[in-house]
Amino acid sequence: MLEKTVSTQFGDLVLVEDADAITAVRWGKARHEDTSPLLEKAAQQMREYDAGAREVFDLPLQVQGSEFQRAVCDAIYAIPFGDTCTYGDIAKALGAPAQAVGQACGGNPIPIIIPCHRVMGAKGLTGFSGAGGVETKVALLRHEKAAGLLI
Numbered sequence: 001m002l003e004k005t006v007s008t009q010f011g012d013l014v015l016v017e018d019a020d021a022i023t024a025v026r027w028g029k030a031r032h033e034d035t036s037p038l039l040e041k042a043a044q045q046m047r048e049y050d051a052g053a054r055e056v057f058d059l060p061l062q063v064q065g066s067e068f069q070r071a072v073c074d075a076i077y078a079i080p081f082g083d084t085c086t087y088g089d090i091a092k093a094l095g096a097p098a099q100a101v102g103q104a105c106g107g108n109p110i111p112i113i114i115p116c117h118r119v120m121g122a123k124g125l126t127g128f129s130g131a132g133g134v135e136t137k138v139a140l141l142r143h144e145k146a147a148g149l150l151i
Contacts, residue, residue, distance in 0.1 A: 003030035004039040008050040010139060011131050013112070015042045021062035024109045027131030042113075049112070052143070055081035057113045064109060068096065072104035079118040082144045086120050098122075117141060 002017040005028075016024035017038050041059065048054035063073045075090045087105065091098040108116040111130050117140040120126060130136050 002034035002036050002039055003032060004034055004043055005030045006043045006046045008046060009143075010050070010112070010136055013046060015039055015046065017042070019062065021060040022110060022113065023062050023064060025111055025113055046112070055144075059113065061110055061113065063114070065104075065107065068094075068100070069104050069107060072101055073108055073110070073114050076105065076108065076116050076119060077114045079115055081115075082146045084118045084120050084141070084146055086122055087126075088122055090119065102126075112140065115140075118144075118146065 001023070004015045004017075006013050006015060011027050012029055014024075014026045014028055014030045015022060016026070017034075017036060020038060022038070022042050038060070042057075045054055045057050045059060049057070061077075063070045065073075071094055072090060075093060079085055087098040087101045090105075091101045094101065102121075105116045105119050106127075108114050111117070117130075117137045125134065125137070127134055127137075132139075
């Protein structure tokens, strides 16, 4: 696996490439700094997102996990920039319990690119598994100007 660190206003992010796809984004520093055309493209797109110049990522992604995990990530990926939906909305679309959707959302291996921060609880703001927890979720939503519901 190849790794590259990108510094953003949301913290340092490690982009992980495996088999010509982005397979993970995690907070922290890469164990080793690699380079590849895909990692460079992903880093550039992340910098553009951070600067407010990109709303949609255009990268090959590979979610490792169960078929259900991949289905939840696909549903999350479809949430437009600046919008939110609930775990219940995704659960209804997939015919699954909201709690299972919440667990799969928390297990999203490619946060920000697969925007799990756009998923809310039925009663509003919920936790976030990225570094900084709910504060980072709020920062991401504000960045996307989706935070009117939070103010």
